Amino acid sequence: MTVTDPVGSEQVESEQAPSSLGRAAARTLATTTKSVPQMQGISSRWLLKLLPWVEVAAGSYRVNRRLSYAVGDGRVTFTTTGAQVRVIPPELGELAPLRGFDDEDVLTELADRFTQREYAPGDALVEFGSPADEVHLLAHGKITKIGTGAYGDQVVLGTLADGDHFGDSALIDDGGIWEFTAKAVTTCTVLSLPRTAFDDVLTRSETLRAHLADYRARGAAASNDHGEAEISLASGHDGEPVLP
Numbered sequence: 001m002t003v004t005d006p007v008g009s010e011q012v013e014s015e016q017a018p019s020s021l022g023r024a025a026a027r028t029l030a031t032t033t034k035s036v037p038q039m040q041g042i043s044s045r046w047l048l049k050l051l052p053w054v055e056v057a058a059g060s061y062r063v064n065r066r067l068s069y070a071v072g073d074g075r076v077t078f079t080t081t082g083a084q085v086r087v088i089p090p091e092l093g094e095l096a097p098l099r100g101f102d103d104e105d106v107l108t109e110l111a112d113r114f115t116q117r118e119y120a121p122g123d124a125l126v127e128f129g130s131p132a133d134e135v136h137l138l139a140h141g142k143i144t145k146i147g148t149g150a151y152g153d154q155v156v157l158g159t160l161a162d163g164d165h166f167g168d169s170a171l172i173d174d175g176g177i178w179e180f181t182a183k184a185v186t187t188c189t190v191l192s193l194p195r196t197a198f199d200d201v202l203t204r205s206e207t208l209r210a211h212l213a214d215y216r217a218r219g220a221a222a223s224n225d226h227g228e229a230e231i232s233l234a235s236g237h238d239g240e241p242v243l244p
Contacts, residue, residue: 075163078139078191085139085189087111095135095168097215103207110201114191119184126167132176133195135167141188147180159185171198172212 021029070077077091089107092098101107114137119125125136125143138160145166149155157180160166170176174195202208 076137076165077163078137080139085116085191087114087137087139087191095165095171097168097171097212101208101211103205106201106205106208110193110198113197113201114193117190117192119188119190121184121186123184123188125182125184125188125190126178126180128178128181130178132167132170132173132178135165135170135193135198136182137165137191137193138162139189139191141190142185143182143188144185145180145182170195172216 089111143160145157147157
């Protein structure tokens, strides 16, 4: 027969740990301790004290950005304001006929003449055989150039992406045609300059006319398949060589 001692049971229960915090411990956890800034020169609190805060009912702010671009990297750079895209005028120097042209006023006027167009996937920008009377700058998206292969089938001649361009020969060549079809692979934003708009600026700019005349003169010189200046070479010998 087992006899339970009630006094011993109460003593065991009293020695068990409490299931909740006491008042002093709870107050310690609820009270935050703030330390003094150790380096006031770089502390955000110190900066907030120096800024001239002004209370307003509502407003907006603008973050200034630094515009950077590099002419000569083969790609055209643009600026975007909301949904409006504009080519940076000096970046028009990426076009072969305008390479080295530094009249910023004329370049700015040409940049203002470009028209922004939006294309959906599958849309054709230009068709094979149609008049090549525009230059196109691809601001955003992907375009494929489709032509005719060696056996008469359609082949992809190349792919264009952000910053690429095509049709710059239309600025100096009258009556040319597109030798390929350009189709949008993705949603594209394209800036286009018609030949008529370019001619309007050309008739009023003497510096641009002189630059294009010099460009045509350089282009008329003989060149090899890589676009390098052709050098005439000749070799020969007199008599029969003595073989060992």
